[in-house]
Amino acid sequence: MIQLILSLLVGLVLVVSLYFFARRAKPSAEGSAQKFREARQTLDSLQYGLLPNDLVERIFAREDLEYVLSAAPPDVQSLFLADRKKVALGWVRRVRAAVFELMRFHRGHARLHARLSFSTELRLALNFAGLLTACRLLQVTFYLRGPYAAPGMVRTAAAAASRVCSISENSLAFLNVKGVDPLDSGAARHGA
Amino acid sequence: MEVLSQVVAYVGLLIEAVILVRAMQCKNFAKYSIFYTYLLTVLVTSVFLQIAYHTVSKPVYGRLYWPLDLVTLALGCGVIVEIPGHVFARHVSLKRFTRWVAITTFGAIFLAFAVHVVFLPHWKPVANPAELERDLRIAQAIPLLSIVFLTGYYGIEIGKNMKGLILGFGVYAGASIISLTLGLFIDIERSTVWRIVVPLSYTAALLIWTVALWSYEPAPASPPEPTDVDYRRLAGRTRQALGSIQEHLDRTPDR
Numbered sequence: 390m391i392q393l394i395l396s397l398l399v400g401l402v403l404v405v406s407l408y409f410f411a412r413r414a415k416p417s418a419e420g421s422a423q424k425f426r427e428a429r430q431t432l433d434s435l436q437y438g439l440l441p442n443d444l445v446e447r448i449f450a451r452e453d454l455e456y457v458l459s460a461a462p463p464d465v466q467s468l469f470l471a472d473r474k475k476v477a478l479g480w481v482r483r484v485r486a487a488v489f490e491l492m493r494f495h496r497g498h499a500r501l502h503a504r505l506s507f508s509t510e511l512r513l514a515l516n517f518a519g520l521l522t523a524c525r526l527l528q529v530t531f532y533l534r535g536p537y538a539a540p541g542m543v544r545t546a547a548a549a550a551s552r553v554c555s556i557s558e559n560s561l562a563f564l565n566v567k568g569v570d571p572l573d574s575g576a577a578r579h580g581a
Numbered sequence: 582m583e584v585l586s587q588v589v590a591y592v593g594l595l596i597e598a599v600i601l602v603r604a605m606q607c608k609n610f611a612k613y614s615i616f617y618t619y620l621l622t623v624l625v626t627s628v629f630l631q632i633a634y635h636t637v638s639k640p641v642y643g644r645l646y647w648p649l650d651l652v653t654l655a656l657g658c659g660v661i662v663e664i665p666g667h668v669f670a671r672h673v674s675l676k677r678f679t680r681w682v683a684i685t686t687f688g689a690i691f692l693a694f695a696v697h698v699v700f701l702p703h704w705k706p707v708a709n710p711a712e713l714e715r716d717l718r719i720a721q722a723i724p725l726l727s728i729v730f731l732t733g734y735y736g737i738e739i740g741k742n743m744k745g746l747i748l749g750f751g752v753y754a755g756a757s758i759i760s761l762t763l764g765l766f767i768d769i770e771r772s773t774v775w776r777i778v779v780p781l782s783y784t785a786a787l788l789i790w791t792v793a794l795w796s797y798e799p800a801p802a803s804p805p806e807p808t809d810v811d812y813r814r815l816a817g818r819t820r821q822a823l824g825s826i827q828e829h830l831d832r833t834p835d836r
Contacts, residue, residue: 393766396719400758403722407751410729415738500735505674514734 477536485524589780596787597624615663619656647710683724715761738801745793749786756782
């Protein structure tokens with residue numbers, strides 16, 4: 390029975406993959422000014438729009454919750470929680486999308502190289518998958534238990550995503566301007 | 582249904598002949614030499630089997646069918662080894678990896694076959710050739726899947742010829758795997774409708790190949806390759822970024 394299931398699975402996966410393969414659009418030219426501009430915009434949106442400490446603290450401020458719980462009637466409390474949940478979910482969705490964009494940027498540039506390191510690429514792929522899953526878990530946590538369920542996780546996710554931004558920013562810089570060593574800037578040491 | 586099977590078989594022969602004539606007309610034979618050799622072998626063996634079926638006897642046809650089918654299957658494996666050379670022409674590592682996957686899976690199947698033949702004298706390959714064919718089709722599917730996955734993951738552009746070759750092979754391999762598996766386990770081979778599925782999928786593959794290989798289209802040009810140092814830096818920085826983010830997320834449950 391296991392053999393039957395595995396064989397059918399291989400056949401079905403092949404057919405489904407071919408369907409998407411046939412429908413795949415022509416990839417855009419990597420290294421083009423348009424691509425660099427898009428990567429730059431993603432970074433800017435993460436760094437200045439989504440990850441600054443004051444914004445993250447504002448969205449997940451516990452004082453707001455405590456104030457509403459102590460001073461407002463129950464219907465206002467539930468309205469407040471529903472609104473904050475929407476904001477938190479929107480925030481994590483956008484962070485995840487931006488991380489995904491950065492991953493696409495890495496893959497897009499990696500493909501220009503004839504000699505990729507298989508082990509490095511495999512590790513990176515697994516790490517990206519892990520990170521995207523973590524963001525998804527955060528989304529599920531917010532959805533089920535509200536915006537105040539995982540404050541530590543929010544802070545660390547924001548800090549880490551911010552770090553990704555710094556390093557990706559340097560990647561963008563060295564891909565544009567040869568000979569610049571971004572590690573000298575110490576950007577990798579920056580936090581959120 | 583018997584008539585329909587015959588019609589499908591003759592249409593298949595006709596399309597194979599069209600593809601081969603077109604390849605010679607456009608001098609494409611050398612560009613995809615293993616594929617065209619495979620197709621030529623399929624055409625010759627099919628014609629030979631048709632003659633055996635109609636002029637000699639059905640038992641002779643039955644005896645010849647599986648050995649000849651295994652020869653074309655082995656050549657089909659050769660085509661799958663040829664594909665990465667064209668698809669990943671500018672990506673040495675990916676080409677090496679997919680070829681390694683293909684050779685390993687084919688090698689494993691053929692080795693198992695050889696071990697059975699050598700060490701099990703009572704084991705007769707013709708007794709259950711459908712099982713061997715299914716295993717070989719699965720072995721073809723695995724490298725095809727790795728090619729499809731890697732081209733999608735890195736967004737590598739594929740030319741019309743190669744896209745058609747992969748699609749055609751994939752459609753035929755996928756339909757064969759499903760059909761042979763169900764045939765082996767659920768005994769659907771007696772269903773007349775189901776018996777036409779594999780020949781029809783092969784005809785579909787031939788039509789895809791006809792359209793895709795009608796004219797030669799070189800692999801899409803790619804931008805100049807950056808240096809190895811650039812790649813190491815890019816990979817290193819991305820890994821560093823992911824390492825820090827992972828570290829943070831791992832610590833979170835303790836808070």
